[in-house]
Amino acid sequence: MGFGGGKGVLDLSNFFSTYPHINRLDFEILPRKPPSSTNDDPFFIQFEAISRSVVHLLKPLLLSSSPPLSAIFSDFTVSMTLTPILEELCIPNYVLSVTCARFLSLLAYLPYLINENSPKFGESDDYVHIPGLSPLPLSTIPPPFFNPTLFFTSFAISNALFLPKAKGILVNTFERFEPDTLAALNNGRVLSNLPPVHPIGPLEPYKLEKGEQLSWLDDQSVKSVVYVCFGNRTAMSKDQIRELGDGLERSGCPFLWVLKSSKVDKEDTEEIEDLLGDSFLERIKNRGIVVKAWVNQEQVLAHPAIGGFVSHAGWNSVMEAARYGVPLLAWPPHGDQRVISEVVENAGFGVWVRDWGW
Incomplete structure (x- = not known):
């Protein structure tokens, strides 16, 4: 899933409401x-x-x-x-x-x-x-x-x-x-x-509400949009954000970019305009969308307009993309993600640019 404050607790409550025959036992974490x-x-x-x-x-x-x-x-x-x-x-x-x-x-x-x-x-x-x-x-x-x-x-x-x-x-x-x-x-x-x-994969998605970004995707051509998301633990520096924005702009491709500028345990308060600049948003407004909010990633990847996924190569994201046949461009920043990127490339499912570093 994409990141979002408090979403996991809400989804768990929805899950048990949907499946009332499941008996829930709770215990407090010390x-x-x-x-x-x-x-x-x-x-x-x-x-x-x-x-x-x-x-x-x-x-x-x-x-x-x-x-x-x-x-x-x-x-x-x-x-x-x-x-x-x-x-x-x-x-x-x-x-x-x-x-x-x-x-x-x-x-x-x-x-x-x-x-x-x-x-x-x-x-x-x-x-x-x-x-x-x-x-x-x-x-x-x-x-x-x-x-x-x-x-x-x-x-x-x-x-x-x-x-x-x-x-x-x-x-x-x-x-x-x-x-x-x-x-x-x-x-x-x-x-x-x-x-x-x-x-046992790829696991089937648990159905959630339709994200607001899908209405924009509905107006795009089939397999034309690059989806960019680096998960809920990967915070990019302002310089990296600007470089990535420049690359997306020069690519000429429509794109949906889920932007995160702080680690998962830190409050993400910087505005998109402050990170990318008003002129960037003005230049890409007809073919790109940048959001700093939770998105339903599985629904995004399932949309026929999505043609590629620039990803941190987290395993859940990889399996979600595999389920819908969306190829990856991997940029693994930490943890198991370099091993995963190698798996993705060996499976013929994507490309890993190795010199992008940790």
Whole structure:
């Protein structure tokens, strides 16, 4: 989805209203506190708070559930805290991975890459070697993985160690997109003790209200519009915004640009006019639209006017584009997105301009 303040809470309420037969159990998240690594990323602080809450609060809810639970579907980020509880209660656990299968392979193998007996990344050559897969270029690995003491890395390793205890792993991908990686995971070549990996994507969209941008798209020619969006975590500098605007203007293509100038945890208050200038907006008013608001990305990508997607290569965005056959131009700024961009390019689904950097 595109970004938007408070939208996730509203959508969750709408979801339960639409499906009243689903029984909802809530528990309060314990107060957040920054982990000992002094990490200040709001996502990882929340991950840590959720993990602590699972340990202290979830077990009574599971014990009181009626009828008894047949299985749990959980996020990768709570594997280390949830698995011991479910083992004690004899409830099978299916782990949901929200990245591509290739990056999942890296996560699963990470404890074996980073240990006292293995060489550090980059000491032998410019690639990371995972059994059963083509080598991963060192330049695609998230920089935090080079420092095992960071919260991001230690958190990933701790959860990866519990993957073999899951009943199965669900991945939002599909066979044609990552055939070799899925085969290596399920044939035991990556790790012999992993459970079955089930590709369940591309996931079907949850229907939401029609976004206001679609009325503008209705007036555009088929496959003529470039959609530009870098997700809800990617803040661009003012210089980058101006450069991108200049490129879009000179391309001659109609475009819909969802603009974000601050990180997800910061208030995004700058006006479009201040970021791009009134003269830019005047020059492109007949063939471009720039918005700083939430958009229904799946409905945008499904629109017949959309012909291409300039993206940060977040996995949800990639799968949404794949569902509607919209090719990507990838600019991966952080995290798993370089690995994803390589997957996109190898699948023949888009282009990755490597020298654009992190």
